[in-house]
Amino acid sequence: MTSEKILLIDRNKCIRCFGCVAVCPVQALEYSKEGPKWIENRCTRCKICSNFCPVKAIRWA
Ligand code: SF4
Numbered sequence: 001m002t003s004e005k006i007l008l009i010d011r012n013k014c015i016r017c018f019g020c021v022a023v024c025p026v027q028a029l030e031y032s033k034e035g036p037k038w039i040e041n042r043c044t045r046c047k048i049c050s051n052f053c054p055v056k057a058i059r060w061a
């Protein structure tokens, strides 16, 4: 089920542009120096972030 999906960020692909943090409408991605951090209980699974990511570093599992 979509609502149970987990967002995974591939740290090797991520270029730390933090665009995903900027586009998330509900602040479910936060800045950290290691890269974006997902706040699962805020996420609506709208997929705006994964569609946005220029290097396709965000996937769902
Ligand atoms: S948009 Fe993609 S590349 Fe940019 S910080 Fe987010 S996961 Fe990393």
Ligand code: SF4
Pocket (backbone or CB within 6 Å): 023, 024, 025, 026, 027, 028, 029, 042, 043, 044, 045, 046, 047, 048, 049, 050
């Ligand atoms: S799927 Fe939507 S709500 Fe969840 S982190 Fe990405 S942009 Fe934010």
